[in-house]
Amino acid sequence: DQQVKQNSPSLSVQEGRISILNCDYTNSMFDYFLWYKKYPAEGPTFLISISSIKDKNEDGRFTVFLNKSAKHLSLHIVPSQPGDSAVYFCAAIGSGYALNFGKGTSLLVTP
Amino acid sequence: SQTIHQWPATLVQPVGSPLSLECTVEGTSNPNLYWYRQAAGRGLQLLFYSVGIGQISSEVPQNLSASRPQDRQFILSSKKLLLSDSGFYLCAWRAGTGWTEAFFGQGTRLTVV
Numbered sequence: 001d002q003q004v005k006q007n008s009p010s011l012s013v014q015e016g017r018i019s020i021l022n023c024d025y026t027n028s029m030f031d032y033f034l035w036y037k038k039y040p041a042e043g044p045t046f047l048i049s050i051s052s053i054k055d056k057n058e059d060g061r062f063t064v065f066l067n068k069s070a071k072h073l074s075l076h077i078v079p080s081q082p083g084d085s086a087v088y089f090c091a092a093i094g095s096g097y098a099l100n101f102g103k104g105t106s107l108l109v110t111p
Numbered sequence: 112s113q114t115i116h117q118w119p120a121t122l123v124q125p126v127g128s129p130l131s132l133e134c135t136v137e138g139t140s141n142p143n144l145y146w147y148r149q150a151a152g153r154g155l156q157l158l159f160y161s162v163g164i165g166q167i168s169s170e171v172p173q174n175l176s177a178s179r180p181q182d183r184q185f186i187l188s189s190k191k192l193l194l195s196d197s198g199f200y201l202c203a204w205r206a207g208t209g210w211t212e213a214f215f216g217q218g219t220r221l222t223v224v
Contacts, residue, residue, distance in 0.1 A: 006154075032210040034213075036215075041199070043201050043203075043216050044155070044201070044215050046212040046213070049212055051210050089155060091155075097143050097168075097205075098160055098168070098170065099157065099203070099205065099213050101154055101155035101156075104155075
């Protein structure tokens with residue numbers, strides 16, 4: 001059963017605009033959430049994370065928002081750049097050690 | 112600094128042959144270790160994770176097994192590969208406690224023919 005869901009398989013955004021990637025989770029025990037960026041044939045690279053005691057975390061052009069009541073988080077990229085084109089994965093971990101990933105959203109930033 | 116090594120980068124194996132993929136971590140001790148698989152066009156599926164030597168948790172029952180013979184070594188194995196075992200296999204490590212991120216190796220592209 002998929003506990004972390006990314007319902008948009010793909011997203012296309014113009015350069016300079018905002019990219020918003022969404023993620024939903026079902027397990028209320030999750031307390032740490034992460035976003036990764038992945039290129040084909042490479043391992044994912046860590047982007048940004050947020051713990052359940054916060055509702056926002058910012059790092060440069062990347063901001064993650066957490067809505068615990070809705071079990072929803074989102075990643076905002078502003079401004080979007082062509083180099084941001086990649087697959088973005090949302091991940092979550094709870095009291096155990098299993099790090100659960102969504103199926104990913106493929107972001108294309110067009111010039 | 113910590114590094115993670117995963118090999119081989121690519122592998123082509125016939126159906127029914129055995130498999131051994133190795134992952135080692137340097138610069139940390141007692142890491143949590145993970146094996147993931149990304150099938151074509153799919154997400155990252157957690158296969159196994161380990162919180163210590165000899166401790167393996169299996170997330171998905173299948174034709175694979177994992178072992179952790181040393182603190183920073185994690186091995187993914189199969190006695191007889193199936194066509195459905197093809198995919199991109201990723202090893203990752205994470206600090207044992209607290210809210211920490213996982214770091215991934217470069218992956219192994221396995222094609223079973």
